[in-house]
Amino acid sequence: MKVDVRLLRPDDDRLAFSSGDAELDRFFHKFSAQNQFQLHIGTTYVAVYESEILGFVTLSATSITIENLPKSARKRLPRYPLPALRLARLAVAQKSQGQGIGKQLLRATFQIAHEMADRTGCVAVVVDAKANAVSFYEQFGFEPFEVVSGELGDRPSPLPMILALGSIPGG
Amino acid sequence: MSDATQISATISPETRDLLERYVSIHGVKKSHLIETAVLHHLSALDAIPTDLVIPPAILVSQTAGKLILDRIETPKPPTAAMRVLYEG
Numbered sequence: 574m575k576v577d578v579r580l581l582r583p584d585d586d587r588l589a590f591s592s593g594d595a596e597l598d599r600f601f602h603k604f605s606a607q608n609q610f611q612l613h614i615g616t617t618y619v620a621v622y623e624s625e626i627l628g629f630v631t632l633s634a635t636s637i638t639i640e641n642l643p644k645s646a647r648k649r650l651p652r653y654p655l656p657a658l659r660l661a662r663l664a665v666a667q668k669s670q671g672q673g674i675g676k677q678l679l680r681a682t683f684q685i686a687h688e689m690a691d692r693t694g695c696v697a698v699v700v701d702a703k704a705n706a707v708s709f710y711e712q713f714g715f716e717p718f719e720v721v722s723g724e725l726g727d728r729p730s731p732l733p734m735i736l737a738l739g740s741i742p743g744g
Numbered sequence: 745m746s747d748a749t750q751i752s753a754t755i756s757p758e759t760r761d762l763l764e765r766y767v768s769i770h771g772v773k774k775s776h777l778i779e780t781a782v783l784h785h786l787s788a789l790d791a792i793p794t795d796l797v798i799p800p801a802i803l804v805s806q807t808a809g810k811l812i813l814d815r816i817e818t819p820k821p822p823t824a825a826m827r828v829l830y831e832g
Contacts, residue, residue, distance in 0.1 A: 604792050614788050615798050633798045638758045639809030646813075654758045654801065655812070661798045680829055696816050699802065712825035718811060723802035726795035733802070735812060739819025742830045 574672045576620040576627055578681040581609055585619060590626050592664035594703075596727060600662055601629055615661060618681055620674050628665040630678040632685060635659040635699060640721055656694040657735075658686040661701055661725060675709065683741045696738055701731035714740050748775075759801075 581587075587602050601617075608615040608631070620628035636654035639646075647653050660682050665674045682698060689695040701724070702710050707717075715734035725731055755763075767774050788797060804812065822830075 600796050604796050607791055608798075611791070613784070614800075631798075633800075635798075635800060635802055636758075636762065637802045637804060637809075637812065638756070639812070640803060640805055642806070642809060650813075654762065655816070657802075659798065659802075676829055697812065712823060713829070714820055714823045714826060716811070716815070718808040719805045720808070721803040721805055723799040725799070726797065728795065735815070737812075737815040737819040739816065740822055740826070742822055742826065 574622060574627075574669070574674065576622045576674055576677055578618055578620050578677060581605060581617040581619050581629070583610055585626060587626070590629070590664075591667055592628075592670075593667040594664060597662055597664040600631070601664065605629065605631060618678065618685075620665075620678055622669075626666070627669040628674040628678050629663070630660060630682055631662040632682060633659045633661055634689065634693075635723075637697075637699070652694045652696070655696050656689075657697045657699050658682070658689055658695050659699045659701070663700075663706075679713065683743065686738055686741065687743050690738055698736050698738070698741070700734045700736075701725045701727070702734050703727075703731050704729065707732055707734070710734050710736075 583606060587605065590598065590601055592598055592601075605615075605617040609617055615631045615633045617629050617631045619626045635657050637657055638654040642653075660679075663675060663678055665678075686695050686698050698715075700710050700715055702715070711734075713736065715736045717732055718735050720733045724733060763774065763777065766772075767777060
């Protein structure tokens, strides 16, 4: 199924969406619009088919700092802290799961990462993967990494994973 | 806003660099940027449950940092699934 991926709009019917994951649905129903239109701390894109929202992905610019990174190593980096795009939440409507919508949202995320690289800098995409989604991200080359601080507060804790922009076609 | 007051805070060199870079590029006053950022942050914490806030920065261990720098400097080729994603 080919969907249209676009920015969330204030008048989108978010309450009709159900992924089957209570936490993701709570975020999308109650807070995604607030995040985007009032607080500007995360941007949600929706996958739409015939006016119905079948999935969403919430993105946020982030920066990665390495604990006790020697100054000599810092000097080798053109941008530091490392700018990255964070995929904080992704969900697909329960009735549309297994139809490639998550992959289309992921591809849209990769496109945005490349655009961000051109405009302000972006070296990687970081994802906070729920346990049942780790293999989904692994197939695209995402690797787990250890976070000292800055993880999402979701419970159970998601697994931070990262993919360098250079491993994503389209640059 | 009422009369201005001065505060002093210790921050990481990385955050200071980001601050300096933004001020230099956008030509805003540091005090304006700091006050706006603090108000945005506090507003977000008031409006959104803590577990749903997306932290603005990630601190990683040296081990993770080495992996990340290696991958950035020498990216792995796209996986088979990635190639299929871009063929479709």
